[in-house]
Amino acid sequence: MTSLAVPEHPWLLPGELVVPADSGRTRPRRTTRDWIVDSLAFLVSVVWVLFATADALSPDPAMAAPLPHDWMTGADAVIGLVCCGLLWLRRRWPLGLVVATTPLTLFSMAAAIPLLIFYFTVVVHRRTVIAIAVTGAGLVTNLAFSWIRPDPSMPYWATVSWGVVLSFTVLAWGMFVRARRQLVVSLRERAERAEAEQQLRVAQARHLERTRIAREMHDVLAHRISLLSLHAGALEFRPDAPADEVARAAGVIRGSAHAALQDLREVIGVLRAEDGGGDAPEPPQPTLADLPALIDESRTAGVRVNVSDSVASPEQVPAALGRAAYRIVQEGLTNARKHAAGAAVTVDVAGGPGTGLTVAIGNRWPVGTPAGGTLPGAGTGLVGISERVTLAGGRLAYGRDDTGDFRLAAWLPWPA
Numbered sequence: 001m002t003s004l005a006v007p008e009h010p011w012l013l014p015g016e017l018v019v020p021a022d023s024g025r026t027r028p029r030r031t032t033r034d035w036i037v038d039s040l041a042f043l044v045s046v047v048w049v050l051f052a053t054a055d056a057l058s059p060d061p062a063m064a065a066p067l068p069h070d071w072m073t074g075a076d077a078v079i080g081l082v083c084c085g086l087l088w089l090r091r092r093w094p095l096g097l098v099v100a101t102t103p104l105t106l107f108s109m110a111a112a113i114p115l116l117i118f119y120f121t122v123v124v125h126r127r128t129v130i131a132i133a134v135t136g137a138g139l140v141t142n143l144a145f146s147w148i149r150p151d152p153s154m155p156y157w158a159t160v161s162w163g164v165v166l167s168f169t170v171l172a173w174g175m176f177v178r179a180r181r182q183l184v185v186s187l188r189e190r191a192e193r194a195e196a197e198q199q200l201r202v203a204q205a206r207h208l209e210r211t212r213i214a215r216e217m218h219d220v221l222a223h224r225i226s227l228l229s230l231h232a233g234a235l236e237f238r239p240d241a242p243a244d245e246v247a248r249a250a251g252v253i254r255g256s257a258h259a260a261l262q263d264l265r266e267v268i269g270v271l272r273a274e275d276g277g278g279d280a281p282e283p284p285q286p287t288l289a290d291l292p293a294l295i296d297e298s299r300t301a302g303v304r305v306n307v308s309d310s311v312a313s314p315e316q317v318p319a320a321l322g323r324a325a326y327r328i329v330q331e332g333l334t335n336a337r338k339h340a341a342g343a344a345v346t347v348d349v350a351g352g353p354g355t356g357l358t359v360a361i362g363n364r365w366p367v368g369t370p371a372g373g374t375l376p377g378a379g380t381g382l383v384g385i386s387e388r389v390t391l392a393g394g395r396l397a398y399g400r401d402d403t404g405d406f407r408l409a410a411w412l413p414w415p416a
Helices: 032-057 070-089 094-106 112-125 128-148 156-237 243-274 288-300 319-339 381-391
Strands: 305-311 345-352 356-363 395-400 406-412
Touching (some): 032 112, 070 094, 070 112, 094 112, 288 305, 319 345, 381 395
Parallel strands (some): 305 345
16 A cells, blocks of 8 residues: 655645645645635635725725615625625535625625635535626626615726626636645655555465476475475385485485475575565576586486587577576476386477477376375476476476377477
8 A cells, every 4th residue: 555645845835735635634724825815815805805895985985875874884894894794615625605695796996805705715625507697797797786885986887797707717717726736646646556556466466476486496496395305205115125225316316305495595594584584596597508417417317318409609698588498397297207117208409599498397107105105295396497488488398198198298489
């Protein structure tokens, strides 16, 4: 889960931009910028009320025709001051304040500036349909106000025209502010979404890397442990073997166990390094040049392996291609030791640049059950090899052929 983006100077932004809409807070808290704006709006409105009241009480009013009675002028001033006080609530109930104070626009000059600020707040914080509806109502009341309190220095239609221009100017300004805030919110959501997607890609990459390491662990440990089981089974089957053969088999078991522990330690070191628990480098991966050593290990364990190597330019085999071929042969030999103990195994490796690399491992189908029993298997070795071949863009086939033997064959692309 990503954390909410915090701006560098949140006090300079409106509250709606500091706290996202999906944060769970019903109403954004005023920022320093909001307090400054509200305070200026309140002071300007109070000054306007005083100025409009003084003009209305003068012998020759300049802004609008005076009201019939002096007490009406005082009431208008009180209404203007009340509207000034309501400015502090305009962020919470902008539309409600506009609806409640719309009748005042028919005659009140002192409340003109506060009512204009209410209207601007509705345009900024409410949908465009509501803003247009409020603008239409304001245009109607503008016609009535210009008739009830005409301007002494201008004709009626000129006063109405100036009111229309002022209304549309406030509407355009408010819609611009609203659009700009929506753009900022949209950009922030896109940034947070991009950050979340980036973290998801990192997690997926880590998961794929762990899966690859687990596949490598399976291939290596299955090979080592099958050798251990084969030698241990031979000792169990022939307890009267000569001492030198027992010692040689025990040495092979000890060496295989040590190699298995070393491989396991290297894999665990890589996993801990990925979790920040160490800095162990990934061990070097086998290539096609390591295939003879793999064959020799199986022959040392007593497996009859016949190898046919007709690879053209083996020194030019890409590292990834050689590693895939090595793992395929390793899995084939491991399966032969598990399920066809005592059977001869054939390994064919052929190919060249431009034609691809073909790897085939075959053995006779076992008859009956071996004396030592079959080794347990999870059945995931061939699945892992299939995934490896698919990722390399090759093809894999395995199963019994026409002669009844088991055959594992893979073709891997080798660019020219």
